[in-house]
Amino acid sequence: MQPASALTLSRSAAAINGIRCLSGIATSEPSNPNVKTKIPGPKSDELKIAMAKVHQNPSVKMFVDYEKCFGNYLVDADGNEILDTFMQISSIPLGYNHPELVALHKDPRLITAAVSRPALGSFPRTDFAKLVDNALISIAPKGLSSVQTMLCGTSANENALKTAFIHYQTAKRGGKSPTAADLESCMNQQLPGTPHLSVLGFHGAFHGRSLAMLSVTRSKAVHKVDIPAHDWPIANFPRYKYPLEKHEEHNHAQDEKCLKEVRDLIAARKNDKRDVAAVIVEPIQSEGGDHHASAEFFHGLQKICKDNGVCFIVDEVQTGAGASGTMWAHEQWNLPSSPDIVTFSKKALIGGYYYKPEFKINEPYRIYNTWMGEPTKLVILEKAVEVMKRENLVKKTKEIGEELIKGLRRLESHYPQKVFNVRGMGTLVAFDTCDTQTRDKLMDIALQKGLQIGGCGDTSIRFRPALIFAEKHLQTTLDLLEKSIKTL
Ligand SMILES: Cc1ncc(COP(=O)(O)O)c(C=O)c1O
The missing domain is CATH 3.90.1150.10 (Aspartate Aminotransferase, domain 1)
Structure with a gap:
């Protein structure tokens, strides 16, 4: 090779x-x-x-x-x-x-964007749309042609959840903007403006360490201890036995058990008038221990989301931008349609999320912060994508x-x-x-x-x-690993 x-x-x-x-x-x-x-x-x-x-x-x-x-x-x-x-x-x-x-470093776009860093939500660069197109839309998952840049993986996920909540409530209002009663009550964190919505996540998941993301992060106690959390539902994520081909029955039963939990939790919350607005899931639970799940599991999960009007968010912060052997890991599941939202960061160099057109938010300042991403990273990603493709x-x-x-x-x-x-x-x-x-x-x-x-x-x-990890790096890796294992 x-x-x-x-x-x-x-x-x-x-x-x-x-x-x-x-x-x-x-x-x-x-x-x-x-x-x-x-x-x-x-x-x-x-x-x-x-x-x-x-x-x-x-x-x-x-x-x-x-x-x-x-x-x-x-x-x-x-x-x-x-x-x-x-x-x-x-x-x-x-x-x-x-x-x-x-x-x-010779590209003026890199220097000016770094030295005069724009507040992208209000004063984007004249070439911003072109940069986004070259760097991010050119590698967008099939079916997702819109993107929102953010600062990191956590802020990508955090804003993806906000987008799901806003979409859920907007759909309930028949597509209309918030009412006067919504605007008034939200200032006191009361209904109807502050809804009792939740996000379903999985045991073993990692989605970031901000206050909201910690309510769906369950990889290690050290991240969560002492921090208040939302009362949001938690399902089990499959735990497979390997090699897969020898444990088909056990692994299939895991898929079924976990999907049933998701279905039941969503139904229970609906009964309770605390609807689940989104499900967030990693293609591989990475920080939590590199736990995989089958394409069938993810098909089932997407179907449950569709049946219940729940936003299906795939967190590709760690798995995205080529490392899985396809640009996006979820592409290997061959879903009937794309996830509603796919978040990214890490190898994509900039944080953000792709979303379906119906998740576009029309009012200003609802998805916003000062920097909302970083054009220097888009300049670098634009070149990195060129190299990756070439x-x-x-x-x-x-x-x-x-x-x-x-x-x-x-x-x-x-x-x-x-x-x-x-x-x-x-x-x-x-x-x-x-x-x-x-x-x-x-x-x-x-x-x-x-x-x-x-x-x-x-x-x-x-x-x-x-x-760029290649054959010679692989041989050195295996050689040093074997020597290390021998001394254990
Ligand atoms: C799957 C996943 N989501 C979210 C995050 C958080 O990303 P960041 O550390 O860029 O905020 C990570 C970080 O490791 C991650 O692996």
Whole structure:
């Protein structure tokens, strides 16, 4: 198989030379990881102490020398060169310092948008619609031709829920704007202006950490403890046994059980006059442990939503923009029609959501904030999308993801006590270990060998490489992982 990164880099050679002179940014990948100190090393430790004086830091793992990072390799403050299969929590589409993105520093649109950052809801740039078209509409899921930009995944989800609520109430009013009684009562958080609506989410889900999103985030207690939450219904998300083909009966029963719960919860809330206005779901419950569900499950979920007039929101913040081996993971379900709303961020570089035309909101300031996104990110995404399409990176991601799964299955067969439940979609690949302690230890050992992998849920390891993760990176990953597993 042709290594994707080699292609990408050779075409960009001219840009690379210019950039080296101008900015001293790295222009090539190390051929292998190179670890010189313990990780985090002394320099990172020192920087962490300095950070504590001005900023909270308990989650900081290591400091990074971003100018030295390139492609799939991260270089930390101590000069350790690390193969990064986690890529800033799944968020860098073309790897570090991609030459064609670095070359955008010469693009006046990037400079002016950064220096004179627009309040997009009121004063968008003259080229805003064109930028949105090139960067986001050109990769829109089928059936969704409108988009709203936002700041991050959480704000994308938060505004998607608001959109669903507004749509639900507008439909109840026969398409009319809020009445005088609605406007008056909402100021005291009373009916009818403040409706008793809810959003159905799933155990194990992660949709962000804002106050509203925490009411649908249920991946880990640490995110939720001490924070008041909305009384919104929670259904179980399927928990499959692997390999799938050996556990069809169990897995099908999981789908049925979870869909019944959704149906029952929606009906109970309707009885209670606390209607469910939206269901929000991840294609793969990522932070929660890389739990997958079948296309049949999602078909069933969409049908329940349709039957009940409930907005079907698919959170593709982590799975979107190519990593699943298709531009959007939900495309692999072949739904009869698109979801009502699809949210994104991370590899899409900018947060936001696609929506069906009937979810367009007509009144100003209902979906609004000062920045409402970031045109610099659209300029970068416009180029990233051009590279992704030209280099066929989504297809290559599908192929290399299949190789990664094969490699992990081989490890699973050699180390059945330590590696199990290998699963994946594109390079969104994961496996389970026996317990949290073993999982954390494996991550530490691998990092010390120069391989960064991610953890999720209680016992899982997940891979979230860039779209330029190629054969040679795969071989290094499997090699270092096997060496790490052996020392467990
Ligand atoms: C599925 C999903 N939704 C939402 C979010 C929140 O995104 P952000 O951290 O950009 O606010 C995340 C972050 O990991 C995520 O994985």
